[in-house]
Amino acid sequence: MEQRVNLKFLVKLGKTFTEAYALLKEVYGNEYLSRTQVFEWFKRFKEGRETTEDDPRPDGSQRQKTDENIEGEKFATYFYQ
Structure with a gap:
């Protein structure tokens, strides 16, 4: 969430995606x-989105951060940059 807030700030400053x-x-x-x-x-904020919250899911469920999710994200980030 904190990173989304900071990203929103950077968009408002006129930074490019790369920056x-x-x-x-x-x-x-x-x-x-x-x-x-x-x-x-970045795209959402550039288009005028104000909220940093996730959109509600159609089934009402929420994604929860788990150690397994976090490790999967790190793995994907490392190998697919």
Whole structure:
């Protein structure tokens, strides 16, 4: 969530996607959002989205962060950059 807020701030400052992504990587090190996630949120904020919350899921469920999810994201980020 914190990274989304910071990304929204960078969009409002007029940063490009490349600049914003590089800054997030610099600040958060290995804990930054994936390039795909940053791109999707960058696009949403650029189009005027104000909220940093996830959209509600059609079935009402919520995705929960687990150690398994986090490790999977790190693996994907490492191999698919």
